[in-house]
Amino acid sequence: MLIHDLNLAVRSLRRNPVLSSLMVGAIAVGIAASMIAITLYHARAGHPIPWKEDKLYAVTLDIRDDEPPQSFERHPEYPPFQLTYRDARALYASDIPVHSVMMFRSGQVLTPANKGIKPFTVSTRVTTAHFFSMFDVPFIYGGGWAPTDDDAPGSVVVLSKYMNEKIFGGINSVGREVVLDGRSYRVVGVIAAWMPRPKYYDLNSWGGWEIPEEVFIPFGWGRALKMSPHGNTSCVSRNAKIDGLESLYTQDCVWLQYWVELRGRADRDRYQAFVDNYANEQRRHGRFPRKNNNRVVDVPTWLTMWDVVGDDSRMQLALGLVFFAVCVLNTVGLMLAKFLTAAPISGLRRALGARRIDIIRQHLLEVIVVGLLGGAAGMALTLGGLTSLKVLMFSGRLAHSSNPDRVALVQSFVHMDIPVLFAAIALSLLAGVLAGLYPAWRIGRLAPATFLKTQ
């Protein structure tokens, strides 16, 4: 019966090819618009490290003066998203977390051993040792450095995969020397392909839509070499006295990212209490004039707080889905017109013994075929649309990018993955059923005698 109905559905579609094409086209455009929006949203709304959701927490302290919200504060209800060196140091002493990490992004000039390559600037993460284990950074060769190298600081460096390929041709470079800002560092590890999306551990550049750094060195080098932080630096206390980079280590300026790895959610409250107690104690010494508003938040909460997905992505998604709904509504009208045109044949089939449900099923099958054809055409349009977006993106700031990680990051925004593909198939079936349910029901309800004379 299914094959018979399917055969009738195809015949019915061929009976009026213009109307059928219009319906398929309407669904295809709706699917394409929504799938492009879903793809772009999905690329941004993913969880970068779901397996550690109950363990990883960003820590922020509300150290601001007791003043009305400043115009530049996007979310005055939240504390600043970075810590002062003084507070980071104090929290770092806690033994509640399994690991703690304080860090910042900077930049250096790398002078390759190969004289054929000119010195060039690299992005540097200046961090404490547990960065690599805390964020599950994968290594091709070697690993991170020991915590004893943090303050010493040890002349060790970890390279990104791309940097290792660029200066060492991708070989196992552990033990080799790398010269950064004229100082020699020994390579202890090379990171494998690693692209947390978004770069949740530091939201400073491009709102978190940036690639990880190219080299990593121990935290102690930051102060020793007076490395300037590449990111937001805000001296939040009116008492802060700025006098060169050393001030960052002595004054109430926030510039360090701070994360802890706890054993689980049970430890979060304990750690929050510890942080609040620390703030209370500081308040007694004249700091932290506001009421406690310190946050120990997991990654999803962190990303939501700081609008990493962004209202524009959500708006894009909403517009895509609204457009899809409009296309489905148009298809309902076209489908109803088509079904009513063929109502005499349905009346005849009812006279010959078809039940209402037989007529409804046959028509629903027809709209599902339209939905699937529309879905297939919509997928083609989606791929075309995403390819066009890719072309547009690469004609802009990426046109001359030599860093494959950056290219991969941007490509990932317009990459349709398997879950999105399944969403497209489900959406096209849904479109067919939604568009056909009412027309099929209307045709099924018609009295069989109504159209017999007019056929």
Add this chain to the structure above:
Amino acid sequence: MIEMQAVSKVFRTEVVQTHALRDLTLKVEPGEFVAITGHSGSGKTTFLNVAGLLEELDGGRYTFDGQDVSRLSDNQRSGIRNRKIGFIFQGFNLIPDLNVYHNVEAPLHYRRMPAAERHRRITAALERVGLSTRMKHIPSQLSGGQQQRVAIARAICGDPRVILADEPTGNLDTTMSDQIMNLLLEINAAGTTILMVTHNPELAQKVHRQLHIVDGRIDQIHHFKALQPAPAISSVAV
């Protein structure tokens, strides 16, 4: 076979009520060929639609093949239409993009009949109406008479107890009309009860009985020939 007692049917709109059938009482015996005549709007087609369970009746009682069908559900009416009633229409009502074979097959699908059995019945029915060589033709490739014969094949292939024909020769010339009428007489002679709406007085006189309907009521009854005893095999041999 068909027994109606005080059957009424009213069509209602927001401003007007039309009494299409008024207290219509009738009994049709098995194997009888009855012609229904009357002016346009007299209620002939409504009577045929009610008899064929295409319309629900508003009052009275209707017994079909020994079963009270006055208050059946839509599904039950569909089942009886499919198994016990064959329809023939003035406009042939063939499905334009299906070939002759598949047009005849249409009602058998709703009976969930195995493909081999369907094939046997379709070929037999088309053989009977003389169109076994036109199975692959689509309706537009056939003459009016041939199309009506396809419709007759579709009506008889399900081996119905009753055939309801609504002006089956209305769109045909005299020669074609005679051929179709002779075919219907043959089918009736084999035992199938036929109710036929017609405007043609000559055709109406070839059957057992003519009922003349005026304003939804049977106004006159003419008997033209006696009903013969039912043949040994009471169904059409297809």
